[in-house]
Amino acid sequence: MNKRLNALYKLLVGDPTARFELLMLLGRVLVPRYRFKWPDLDWMDNGDFNDYLGHFGEGTGLNTDRRWMLGQLLRLTCEVPGDTAECGVYRGASSYAICRFNASLKSAPRNHFAFDSFQGLSAPLAEDGHHWSGGDLRVPLARLWPFQAVEAS
Numbered sequence: 001m002n003k004r005l006n007a008l009y010k011l012l013v014g015d016p017t018a019r020f021e022l023l024m025l026l027g028r029v030l031v032p033r034y035r036f037k038w039p040d041l042d043w044m045d046n047g048d049f050n051d052y053l054g055h056f057g058e059g060t061g062l063n064t065d066r067r068w069m070l071g072q073l074l075r076l077t078c079e080v081p082g083d084t085a086e087c088g089v090y091r092g093a094s095s096y097a098i099c100r101f102n103a104s105l106k107s108a109p110r111n112h113f114a115f116d117s118f119q120g121l122s123a124p125l126a127e128d129g130h131h132w133s134g135g136d137l138r139v140p141l142a143r144l145w146p147f148q149a150v151e152a153s
């Protein structure tokens with residue numbers, strides 16, 4: 001038995017594909033509806049992208065797909081004139097990505113507008129369920145990456 005375990009251990013340590021396959025096997029048992037992605041695709045080893053996630057404390061978070069998708073969608077806007085805006089910015093991660101992309105364009109400069117209450121979510125109504133409470137996701141403007149603040153009247 002020990003020999004078999006030893007062989008399995010060596011296989012897993014020395015072979016990333018085997019490790020990933022074991023992970024998928026576990027996934028099938030624990031959360032059958034969860035679908036894995038090919039580990040060698042897109043963002044997993046993209047240093048720049050992972051540094052960006054890390055900057056916002058999302059290196060191991062659940063937003064990776066959304067953040068990557070935003071980057072891909074931004075690429076489609078290269079030729080679109082005008083400014084950009086985000087409604088509900090939280091810690092500013094998406095707005096940061098949008099600003100960084102805007103700055104990389106050779107076309108006319110874009111302004112980016114970040115709208116938020118900076119007071120988090122409003123108190124939920126009955127139809128909103130019980131997952132969130134009023135004030136959740138609150139990030140004061142002062143903690144955001146330096147947007148120029150303009151108070152709504």
Ligand SMILES: C[S@@+](CC[C@H](N)C(=O)[O-])C[C@H]1O[C@@H](n2cnc3c(N)ncnc32)[C@H](O)[C@@H]1O
Pocket residue numbers: 086087088089090091092093094115116117118119120121122137138139
């Ligand atoms: C889920 S977070 C946004 C996440 C963000 N888009 C991202 O990509 O990381 C929701 C944000 O919406 C803001 N918010 C919620 N209700 C609002 C309202 N009625 N008016 C303005 N901002 C609101 C919260 O303060 C919070 O920052």
